[in-house]
Every structure is written in structure tokens, then in C-alpha cells.
Amino acid sequence: MRPILMKGHERPLTFLKYNREGDLLFSCAKDHNPTVWFADNGERLGTFRGHNGAVWSCDVSRDSLQLITGSADQTAKLWNVKSGNQLYTFNFDSPARSVDFSVGDKLALITTDPFMELSSAIHVKRIARDPADQSGKSVLVLKGPQGRINRAVWGPLNKTIISAGEDAVVRIWDTETGTLLKESDREIGHKRPITSLTKSTDGSHFITGSVDKSAKLWDTRSLTLIKTYVTERPVNAVAMSPLLDHVVLGGGQDASAVTTTDHRAGKFEAKFYDKILQEEIGGVKGHFGPINALAFNPDGKSFSSGGEDGYVRLHHFDPDYFNIKI
């Protein structure tokens, strides 16, 4: 395959997200402008200008009309996807990191980093149908445990919130009462900070990637560990194919160590694993830095990766990808 290279960002990529139909790709980077691209040919549709810090994550509503972004400038912003206009700004006292629209787009969760004496927290906001009625009031605030929460997503039917972060523990919270329901076992779970978390298309299971050079597949309801994928480098990004039983791990050594090592040693590839057999299928090379973000097109026929090198690489699979047997 010949990937499409998109050089819209001037700083390392942080997050990638396809909309539901898979025709738009949203990219967030440490430069301040989240960008939306056409996912078929990589043409840039627009940039969302207004943030004043690194943008850590984003989510797009089911109808692809609203975008929410979380940024290090201590705000989360709602955007009109079509025009690129800001609709609303949620202000916090510490950097916002992970954002996720609930099923139905009536709620959104925003996580904030620990900062000064503030601990990390998950804020649940109600998203008004009309942006004019939008308020910044939190429906629920979950005071987080020690360390940063790197990723939090909604569980099935918005009944739970799944969070994972620096303390290497995956937690499931009740969204009605705000209580902690489950915690992953420290013995079988990750040993080092969890960097990424991605749900499967049906939400029945999710995958976490960690600095401990592994990715783990968990059951969403029971939080039982299903599979473990071991690699050679810290995992910064994970994605699951919606079409085949494949998982993709992206990583590479720490960004701080990049200049001191040979690029061949960096392992800047997106590694494909068989989801069930836990065996490596192959690797897709190309980035000049660690891969920070991965996303699968909802149709499963293409995926994109974003790297520390500031490039988004959009890969449309060759036909023989769909016939790989191991």
C-alpha cells in the first residue's frame, strides 16, 4: 500500500478519531489546531482554531456535527464541525486530557489532570441540543485516584465510565452514583502507566496499551483480562480492526530517547496482532518517530497513524491484507 502523508501539524500528534461513517478523520496534536481531513484522499477540510495549548484528545458526535476537544490550556471546547466555529468552552482549573461523547451524545465526559493540589478528575457534562443553552455545570464529578487519567470512555448504555491512567489500574465507575465499581487486578494487570484505551465497535471489550510494553484486552462488563499482546517497545496507541480480528499497537521508545538511537532501532511501526491467537501478523513502517495515535476506519479498510514526527499516515489496505492467514 502507498500511504497518504498528511503534514498539517507542526508538533507531535496526540490523537486520531474517525467519524461514524468513516469519511472524516479528526487529528489532534500538540500544536493548538485540531484538524479535520477527508479520510479517503487525505484532503484537509479545515482546522479548528481557538485552543491555546496542546490538544490531547477529541470526539465527534454521531451525526458528525459537533466536535469536542480537550486541551492543555485547561479548557474543553465544543465545535461546529462544518464551520469550525467554537460553540462552547468548558473551563477547568487543570489541563483537560480525555474527552468522550456518551451514547446518544447527550453527555460528555472530560478528564482533567492532577495540577497543583488538585487531583485528577472525570467531569460529566450535559451537552445541550442547542449550543445556546449549553452550560458548564458538571452533572457528576469523579475525583480520580493518584496520577493522571490518560483515557476515559463511556461503558455500555452510559451506565459506567472506564478509566485508565498513570497508576496502571483500569477502573470502572458507576455513572449514577459515582462510585467505583471495579478495579483491575494489579497482579495480572499492567505494571506501568497505561497510555491508551480503545473500545471495540460493539463496546463489549476494550484494549489498553501501556508503557510496560504490552497491550491487554479486557471484558467491559466483568473487567476480566482476556488477552495480552507483548511487544518490544512501550505502547502509545492501540486500535482494533472492526472488520477482522486484528489489533494494532503503535509505539516506539520515549520521545526523549529518539535522537540518541538509530531510527531502525526505534521500532516506529504499527504492529498488527491477531486478536485471538495473540500472534504478530506484521508491521507497517514509515514514521520517523514513535506512533502516538492510531485509529481504524469504521469500515475496517483503512487505518491511520499519527506520530511524534507530526505526520498523519493514512493507509488504505491492499486487497491481500484481507486474506492473511496465520
Place this chain on the structure above:
Amino acid sequence: MTATAPKLRWGELEEDDGEDLDFLLPPRQVIGPNENGIKKVIEYKFNEDGNKVKITTTIRVRKLANARLSKSAIERRSWPKFGDAVHEDVGSRLTMVSTEEIVLEPPRAPGSKPEETKAAGDPLAQLGKGGAVLMVCRTCGKKGDHWTSRCPYKDLAQPSEGFIDKPPTAETSSVASGTGKTAYVPPGMRAGAERGAGADMRRRNDENSVRVTNLSEDTQEPDLHDLFRPFGAITRVYVAMDQKTGMSRGFGFVNFVNREDAQRAINKLNGYGYDNLILKVEWATPRSN
């Protein structure tokens, strides 16, 4: 005369940096796409020297095969650009198709993996330890452990086949004598060693070495062998290669069995035109040690 006048003074050009003069340029033109999907975009701009430049960009527009798009996705296709994308010009090349074909590389067999990664991994470590293939001891044949000069078995090992000028008798006898727990005695100095012959042979080998310089980069060892073989028996041909590039460094050595053959080769081939270059063939100066 103002800056808006068609004729401009260079001083004004510099100040304006070409930015405000864009209205002087002909408008952007888009031709096509024609039936082959070829679209031409003609733009004009000023380059750094203030000269007007015409930029013609030819684009082939292709439809993506059977891409099934939802109604809303098709509608989104026609959305106007916003943000920084509004001012994007054709030359910005934000989106490019990789020139490199990327394949889903299958993982290597588990056995071969560690070695491969080690070899490719850390060039520094490789320097220190030596590549597995590069470092072959000529004395004992051990790979990747030590260089020939540092061979711990060099007085124990049998002479290798390639060195026909080494006296076999001297070596074997030295093994027997060298087992005692005394200070190190070079094999040639030990009791029973054919001292004179051994030293002589070694000297003569060095003296029979002919240095060939001004070789073309394409010259390989077999070529050199073919060139020198008519003069007599050759024991060794060596062309110096650059380790990094694998290219010839343009010189080499040829060792003859007989000194007379070597002398004839020098007489004949010094100044000989070979591969468009004039060869310089001379006696190799023995190493200082």
C-alpha cells in the same frame, strides 16, 4: 510613481516582500478535469527575487473505486473549507501520497530475530564487538570472538590452507614446545623451529606483495586476479573496500609466489591503461612493524 504602478522599483519590492503585489498577478486558472481526469491549475506568484513565476500543476483526478458513501458523507464532501485550510494553495503539498511502497511486513522467525535486531540495532555496540560476519579469526577460524591479531590460540592452531608460505613444520613443532609454563617465546624462536626459513618466508611474502593504485571503482578482486595471473602464480588478491559504502577505495594488493613474476608484472603493468585509468603498480612497502 506609487507602488501600484505596473513598473516597480526594486527597493519597493524588497520592502513589500512580494506579499502585497499579488494583485498584479494574473488570476488562478483551472483547466479540466478532462475525460482522462487530468486537471491543470495555473498559478502565478513572485519568487524571492521578485520575478513573476508561472506554476502549472497537473493533477490526475481519480475516482475511488466503489466507495460507498452515506448521504451525509456525500454532503460533507461539498462543505466549504474553513480555518487554515481556506488559504491552502496548490503548492502547499500538505497531503502527499507516499512514494514508497509500504508493505505489511511479516515478523521474522523467532530464532533469527535477536541477531537481526542486534546487528541493525546499535551501531556503537557493533563497533565494539564487531559484526558477526566481519570478525573472523584467520588463525583459529572462530567467528565474532576476536580479531586475528588478538587470537589467544594463535600459537596452537594449525596453519590455515590459504597461507601456503607459512612453514607447516615450524608451527607444529611450536605447539609441542609451547606447552611449558614459561615466558612466551615466539614460535619462530623456539627450539626446533626452522628459524631461518620461517623468517625468510615471511619476509619474502611481504616483498612479493605488489601494490596497485588508481584502480577504477568497478574493479573487483577477480578482475585484478585476471589481470595479474599471466605473470605468474598469485597467492592473494585484495582490493580495499570502503566498509560503509561497499565501494572500492581504488587500491589493492597482489601477492606473487615468485619475486621475478612480481617484478615482471610491475614492469609491464605500471602505467598500463585499465578501465580508463592509468594503473600505478609498485612494490608494496612493508608495514612498519
